Amino acid sequence: MRYFEFILILEIGILLLLSLFGKKLLNRRIVSAFVLVTLVAHYFLEGIRWQMYPTYLMAFFILLFYNHDFLRKRKWYIKTILIFCLLLLAVSGAVAKLVPVFDLPDTTSRYAVGTSNFTLEDSKRSNRKLNMKFWFPTSKIGSPDGVYSENPVQTLDGLFDMPGFVFGHLNRVETETYNNAEILNDSIKFPLVVYSHGAASSHLDNTGLLREIAGEGYVVLALDHDFSFSDYNLKKSDAMTLEYVAQKAFITDLIDKVVPNQVQDIEFILGNLPNSNYNLVDHINFEKIALMGHSLGGTTATDASFNVQGIQAIVNMDGPLNTASIEQLELPFLYMSSFSPDISDKSLEEKGLPDAMLYRRVKQWELENVYRLHDRNTIGFHWVRFRNAGHMDFTDVPFMLPIMKTDSYDEHKGHLLKSSVILDFIDIHLKNGKNYQKVKDQSLEWIK
Structure with a gap:
């Protein structure tokens, strides 16, 4: 919760409590001045957001009616109104805390x-629009103006299966980037990292990580796959069913139905972007590409590597592996997995899982192909487990929706570790670095 939001809620709460318990009301002008000044400061310095709408309503209630005699009365209906106002204020404060205007590390x-957006249209697939956001090094200085999303209500509609208005405040989240800046004028071309998001998510869901990678001398392309359950004849209810057979069948459907289409997205972009009129093209080394993805995006990144030229490395963050791809995979490969399904039931329950046994069975099944890849002893294969991280902790979700953060997971430390592990890996294969030096930390378990 931001500073003036907290002050505004505190002021209104105190005034409502004074009225409820019949205490002597403060001077009307002083009360109105404090509330009004705080409201104006919040509006201009922080910006309004929907989570605070009930608080704004209470502020206007105070400004309009605080000096009226009816608030001095001890009638039951007056107390009822004041109690309702306090409850409404509490709800607003709780929602503002649960869905914050957060700070990225x-x-x-x-x-x-710097950042910029670009769109390509695939005429062979019903004019499928492929929206992309790019992150890249820039020499621009001054105050950054980049925000998490410029039009979140529209572009993030459906994220985590929620309506777009829920994320309307993300245009208030600063990212320490420069929107529509010029790319760094360097004599060399920058390697390219392509990011693929998970199902029902967004190309923005790993902004913190993508920004870090770009800042180390890469052009990063985040593709919006425009996922929709209905497009693939999938049922949302199947995704929520807490039953092993149903979950296994749903994940299999995602791999069989969704991944091939998303692989085509990547193939089309990498096949057509070099010949497009996009201003960054001349600064990208298309012979040095890493594919990276989270969850189903990790599956997509893995499978897309088979038919695209220039791929030098793959990063899969907790995504299931397609059985058919195990024998084909020969490129340098980094697999990052969340906490182990082999820990005790008590430890799993402490993570806040709705069904620890279901998680154990599904995760063990998902990791079967990772173990098969491990047993192949492929050169360049690395597997690291983040001991305390849940599946969504590999994204910005712990910052965006703190309630979805896994218990005992330090999201700030996790961000630094995730960034370091990935950068060290892709530096080796895209910048001709030395042998891979595995990051040492007690919260990491290097399986291979």
Whole structure:
């Protein structure tokens, strides 16, 4: 919760409590001045957001009616109104806390980072629009103006299966980037990292990580796959069914129905972007590409590597592996998995899982192919487990919706570890670095 939001809620709460318990009301002008000044400061310095709408309503209630005699009365209906107002204020404060205007971790990268958007249209697939956001090094200085999403109500509609208005406040979240900046004028071309998001998610869901990678001398392309359950004849209810057979069948459907289409997205973009009129094209080294994805995006990144030229490395963050792809995979591969399904029932329950046994069975099944890849002893294969991380902790979700953060997971430390592990890996294969030096930390378990 931001500073003036907290002050505004506190002021209104105190005034409502004074009225409820019949205490002597403060001077009308002083009361009105304090509330009005705080409201104006909040509006201009922080910006309004929907989570605070009930608080704004209470502020106007105070400004309009606080000096009226009816608030001095001890009638039951007056108390009822005041109690209702307090409850409404509490709800507003709780929602503002649960869905915050959050801060991403401070960037530690070498370069400042610029962003821009671009769209390609695939005429062979019903004119499918492929929206992309790019992050890249820039020499621009001054106050960053980049925000998490410029039009979140529209572009994030359906994220986590929620309506777009829920994310309307994300245009208030600063990202320490420069919107529509010029790319760093360097004599060399930058390697390309392509990011694929998970099912029902967005190309923005790993902004913190993508910003860090770009700041170390990469052009990062985040693709919006425009996922929809109905497009693939999938049922939302199947995704929520807490039953092993149903979950296994749903994940299999995602791999069989969704991944091939998303692989085509990547193939089309990498096949057509080099010949497009996009201004960054001349600064990208299309012979040095890493594919990276989270969840189903990790599956997509893995499978897309088979038919695209220039792929030098793959990063899969907790995504299931397609059985058919195990024998084909020969490229350097980094697999990052969340906490182990082999820990005790008590430990799993402490993570806040709705069904620890279901998680155990589904995760063990998902990791079967990872173990098969492990047993192949493929050169360049690395597997690291983040001991305390849940599946969504590999994204910005712990910052965006703190209630979805896994218990005992430190999202700030996790962000630094995730960034370091990935950057060290892709530096080796896209920048001709030395042998891979595995990050040492007690919260990491290197399986291979």
